[in-house]
Amino acid sequence: MLSDVMEDYLKAIYQLQRETDDRIKTSEIAAELDVTSPTVTSMLDKLEERELVDREKYRGVTLTDEGETVALEIVRHHRLLEAYLTEHLDYDWSEVHAEADRLEHHISEDFEARVAAALGEPDVDPHGSPIPSADLEPPTRPDGESIAEFEEGTVVTVAEVADHDPAVLSYLAEHGVEPGVELEIIEIAPFGMVTARSSEADDPVSLPESVASHVWVVPPAEPEP
């Protein structure tokens, strides 16, 4: 049996691994979970002993297949909860993250299945993030790219908004930045700020790099040949 805390570490490593595709460093985990580095080190010892992470001292960790499965289970719980709260309990997408974070460790398999059924087995949550399937197979990475990767003038479709800050999410929604909308990229400033016009808003919106990097988009649909 794994503790809630262990699950949190595995989830954090999983999320970081999706972002960086590299070995995850102690300090990154510490920042993600808001604990100190020695705390992370000692937890990594335990996770390694249980063969949930592969570790090289001083060089970071990666999840083992077993560790990844645990992380996917938690992520599935989290995202199903986010979807359920939005669909059936009238939560706004900006509010669901904190609630799901608290509940994700405490629901049964049965609860998970019933929630998934009530939602019609969805495959994305309200932020556009993919919900791992019930078999917990590692999802193939979606082909989204950060909004900052495109040229000025391009029109793209928002696939996922991977931010957790309710204030940021509310701001984005108010300015028409949500999964599914089209964005025309107007300007990318040298310091990374992206200005774009949403199909859902009148005025353009400017996003600092830290926010823009969480907005994942897919390229404009190619005209069928």
Added chain:
Amino acid sequence: MLSDVMEDYLKAIYQLQRETDDRIKTSEIAAELDVTSPTVTSMLDKLEERELVDREKYRGVTLTDEGETVALEIVRHHRLLEAYLTEHLDYDWSEVHAEADRLEHHISEDFEARVAAALGEPDVDPHGSPIPSADLEPPTRPDGESIAEFEEGTVVTVAEVADHDPAVLSYLAEHGVEPGVELEIIEIAPFGMVTARSSEADDPVSLPESVASHVWVVPPAEPEP
């Protein structure tokens, strides 16, 4: 801030107090929570220090007003969750207890409010147990009595089935013993076993004292004079 475990102790004391109306003994709490007596003693030390319980060494505890408020909050969470799981996620009344027990410590006030709203502010859960109101005022004790208190031949109405064992609850449901049904008391054996006929079942059902004492009923309606 209180830990989940502290909340569990307060809830346990509250529940025991409803049953016995007396000071609650260390051993009773230990049995309820499935821990040893010394564990209870040390937790009572902490709860006393926080003024959540009134304590007399060697003579048990009672909840302070503050402790009772905390307990009522948890009980409200628990029973709202039971009601919600039954109403909206297709759980059977025999299954909801364990799930609610795990979730009750981890829901926000916001979640509580939304669930209560989705249910239409119910005042009983699927077992007929009263749901504490949002203001957490101590409810006046319902006037139910254990089924064993009545004479043979009496017809009574089931108000509450205060058992948590899924197997027992399933059995009771199969034999027509659920909140709202009428029971005719056929026999009360000297060792406490109650035999009754339900308005919802063909054959009578016999319940050992340990089960019967959890079936709370209200007397037959007095004919209006």
Added chain:
DNA sequence: TGCCGGATTTAGAGACGTCTAACCCTAAAG
């Protein structure tokens, strides 16, 4: 190549919740 700064790990401690073993108090029986 050698050193230095920053990150990581080791060491040691503390809070929490639990246990077993040993001691002690209460209340009931005589």
Added chain:
DNA sequence: CTTTAGGGTTAGACGTCTCTAAATCCGGCA
């Protein structure tokens, strides 16, 4: 009033998760 059985408390320990302080390692720069 005394004894005693049985529950309650104290004592001491352990596992988990966290911290701060100190030692150690890595990698880039001179």
